[in-house]
Amino acid sequence: MGFKIEFEGGTARVWRATDDGATAETRDYDPSLYVGGHVAALRDLRTALRDDPKVAGTGFERWHHRLRSRDPVETLRIDLERVGEVRTLAREILGLHGDSHPPGTFRLFNVDFSPGFRYCVETRTDPTPARPLSTLRIDLGLADRSDGDVSALALDGDPAAPGTDAERAALRALAERLHADDPDVLVLSSGRLVPLLFERADTLGLDGFRLGRRPGWTKLAGANTVESYGRIGHSPARYDVPGRVIVDRSNSFLWDVAGLPGLVDLVERSRKPLQEAGWASIGNVLTAVQIREALARDVLVPREKRHPEGFKDIDTLQAADRGGFTFDPDVGLHEDVVEVDFASLYPSIMCEYNVSPDTVCCDCHADRADVPGLGYSVCDRRGFLADVLEPIVADRAAFKRRRLKWILVSCFGYQGYRNSKFGRIECHEAINAFAREILLDARDTLEAGGWRVLHGIVDSLWVTPRESDPTPIPDLTDRVTADAGIRLEHEADFEWICFVPTGDGRDGALTEYFGKVDGRDAFKLRGIEARQRSTPAFVADVQRDLLRALDRHRAPEPVCDRLQRAIGRLERGNVDPADLVIRKRVSKPPAAYTCRTRTVAALERLAARGIDRYPGQDVRYVVADDECDSADRVRLPVESIDRYDAGFYADLLTRACESVVAPLGWDRDRVRRYLRDTDDVGLSAFE
Numbered sequence: 313m314g315f316k317i318e319f320e321g322g323t324a325r326v327w328r329a330t331d332d333g334a335t336a337e338t339r340d341y342d343p344s345l346y347v348g349g350h351v352a353a354l355r356d357l358r359t360a361l362r363d364d365p366k367v368a369g370t371g372f373e374r375w376h377h378r379l380r381s382r383d384p385v386e387t388l389r390i391d392l393e394r395v396g397e398v399r400t401l402a403r404e405i406l407g408l409h410g411d412s413h414p415p416g417t418f419r420l421f422n423v424d425f426s427p428g429f430r431y432c433v434e435t436r437t438d439p440t441p442a443r444p445l446s447t448l449r450i451d452l453g454l455a456d457r458s459d460g461d462v463s464a465l466a467l468d469g470d471p472a473a474p475g476t477d478a479e480r481a482a483l484r485a486l487a488e489r490l491h492a493d494d495p496d497v498l499v500l501s502s503g504r505l506v507p508l509l510f511e512r513a514d515t516l517g518l519d520g521f522r523l524g525r526r527p528g529w530t531k532l533a534g535a536n537t538v539e540s541y542g543r544i545g546h547s548p549a550r551y552d553v554p555g556r557v558i559v560d561r562s563n564s565f566l567w568d569v570a571g572l573p574g575l576v577d578l579v580e581r582s583r584k585p586l587q588e589a590g591w592a593s594i595g596n597v598l599t600a601v602q603i604r605e606a607l608a609r610d611v612l613v614p615r616e617k618r619h620p621e622g623f624k625d626i627d628t629l630q631a632a633d634r635g636g637f638t639f640d641p642d643v644g645l646h647e648d649v650v651e652v653d654f655a656s657l658y659p660s661i662m663c664e665y666n667v668s669p670d671t672v673c674c675d676c677h678a679d680r681a682d683v684p685g686l687g688y689s690v691c692d693r694r695g696f697l698a699d700v701l702e703p704i705v706a707d708r709a710a711f712k713r714r715r716l717k718w719i720l721v722s723c724f725g726y727q728g729y730r731n732s733k734f735g736r737i738e739c740h741e742a743i744n745a746f747a748r749e750i751l752l753d754a755r756d757t758l759e760a761g762g763w764r765v766l767h768g769i770v771d772s773l774w775v776t777p778r779e780s781d782p783t784p785i786p787d788l789t790d791r792v793t794a795d796a797g798i799r800l801e802h803e804a805d806f807e808w809i810c811f812v813p814t815g816d817g818r819d820g821a822l823t824e825y826f827g828k829v830d831g832r833d834a835f836k837l838r839g840i841e842a843r844q845r846s847t848p849a850f851v852a853d854v855q856r857d858l859l860r861a862l863d864r865h866r867a868p869e870p871v872c873d874r875l876q877r878a879i880g881r882l883e884r885g886n887v888d889p890a891d892l893v894i895r896k897r898v899s900k901p902p903a904a905y906t907c908r909t910r911t912v913a914a915l916e917r918l919a920a921r922g923i924d925r926y927p928g929q930d931v932r933y934v935v936a937d938d939e940c941d942s943a944d945r946v947r948l949p950v951e952s953i954d955r956y957d958a959g960f961y962a963d964l965l966t967r968a969c970e971s972v973v974a975p976l977g978w979d980r981d982r983v984r985r986y987l988r989d990t991d992d993v994g995l996s997a998f999e
Contacts, residue, residue, distance in 0.1 A: 525555025668695025
């Protein structure tokens with residue numbers, strides 16, 4: 313089991329974790345890609361590639377090109393000298409060699425695998441570590457990284473060289489720690505630490521400095537900006553050192569939600585080596601799991617799918633082009649409320665109802681209408697997605713692992729995603745159709761049992777007793793489970809819950825609610841300010857305090873009394889500026905902004921300190937003077953902050969208060985009138 317795989321020339325170096333450290337074994341390795349097309353054209357291509365120095369060999373093999381195909385077809389396998397040349401040759405086949413044939417002659421397979429994952433699936437190597445891996449956390453603040461000063465380096469949360477600010481001492485302490493502990497995984501606050509540490513060691517004359525188990529380091533990929541579902545993201549540069557896994561905490565969602573044990577679990581499921589899993593997205597890990605299943609079925613992975621949406625008449629299109637069902641919430645404060653949720657609804661639909669790209673709208677059952685409201689057939693033959701998802705669904709049910717939740721959620725979305733290797737829009741539509749039917753059937757069962765539905769979102773329902781003696785919830789959830797074949801769980805009891813109106817007050821906001829869980833000193837929050845990533849800590853803390861006031865009094869006036877007290881703290885300057893930091897994502901290059909927003913002001917201050925920020929990255933700032941239209945409008949957390957704009961933050965507090973009291977009929981103007989007309993803070997403000 314090789315937990316780390318590195319490439320040099322035409323070889324792969326496989327690192328294995330041992331009881332006393334790690335050992336490396338170097339192997340010859342020729343990666344492969346596949347080309348489909350007419351056999352005559354493939355033979356021409358094979359001849360043309362005979363003298364290509366990138367090509368180590370070629371041959372013909374029989375593979376399936378689609379999940380739904382019944383017979384394998386002759387396919388050209390091309391072995392390459394180096395793993396980094398796979399995509400280069402793929403481009404040449406479509407361009408240089410493809411120009412001598414009609415468009416679409418060649419179809420490429422198994423092209424865009426990450427190098428380590430490619431090695432594992434092609435050589436059937438299991439990258440799961442053979443023993444628990446050891447880690448060392450290495451941190452350095454943004455300002456110090458920008459200044460190129462590593463004297464404040466921290467190791468596992470402690471200063472590397474306490475009592476001194478010398479860079480030389482910090483680097484020596486790091487080297488000694490690496491030698492003494494011999495960690496398998498380096499968990500870095502930023503991947504940019506790798507070149508910086510080597511650069512400073514070289515400048516200071518520290519010969520022999522290294523981060524890996526052997527000398528040197530490598531830049532694997534440069535930074536780039538990505539867009540997914542309309543959201544801008546930033547992928548920082550990636551670095552590598554011999555014999556140790558690097559986890560860049562600034563670029564690892566999975567590390568945040570799963571930690572090392574969770575990442576190792578995903579390595580075992582996906583066969584992506586730990587370092588690649590660390591920087592991968594949830595969708596990328598899911599794709600790896602799907603690729604493993606496809607290859608096990610002798611199905612190649614297309615470079616790009618060629619499965620256009622099938623023809624639909626207007627009625628079918630209107631019925632199909634819908635998402636999950638969402639009820640209009642009953643705005644207000646409700647007591648004695650029960651929440652019930654379907655366990656992993658969408659993945660369970662794929663498994664229970666055999667919904668998969670290779671089963672929906674099958675030719676062998678064209679006369680059947682299995683999908684409610686759409687009339688699509690679903691094949692009786694076991695689908696691809698069921699084999700992919702059933703082990704994950706089972707483990708999610710048994711252990712409630714959060715990391716598995718994200719994979720299951722992503723699997724549904726990927727069925728409609730244009731870049732999904734095995735997605736299909738009809739599959740996406742069928743899943744939604746089953747989900748709508750299941751939720752509406754559950755509503756009918758609950759209402760027949762004496763409960764009133766207050767709200768419902770896709771896979772969750774909130775109900776309150778309509779009768780004095782309704783059927784017990786466990787009896788009803790069992791009944792729904794038996795009917796749907798998917799477990800409906802009793803998620804929570806609420807002493808009270810509030811559904812928030814929209815900004816204009818006319819309707820209920822579909823995804824904004826909060827409530828007090830029965831028997832717990834805790835609130836469940838969704839959509840309101842305390843759950844939003846941009847909200848300053850002080851505002852979030854005050855909003856939670858306002859919720860406690862609402863819990864005690866169930867009236868808006870005491871809530872506003874608490875708000876008035878918090879605004880007073882702001883106006884007296886008694887709030888730590890560190891608790892007023894706002895976080896915003898940069899959506900475009902600084903020069904592309906046409907309005908002088910707070911984000912632009914923060915970017916200008918960062919640039920003045922030599923710190924670049926790219927689309928998809930975050931900026932953090934404190935608003936110092938919101939009326940100012942220059943960079944002085946904000947201050948950065950790394951600066952000395954001597955003031956903040958109390959009026960600006962008071963407005964944020966008022967908005968947060970409005971979310972709390974809006975279900976009781978108070979809007980922002982009513983809150984402000986109450987504050988203006990109230991001279992003395994009520995006793996409830998001090999409870």
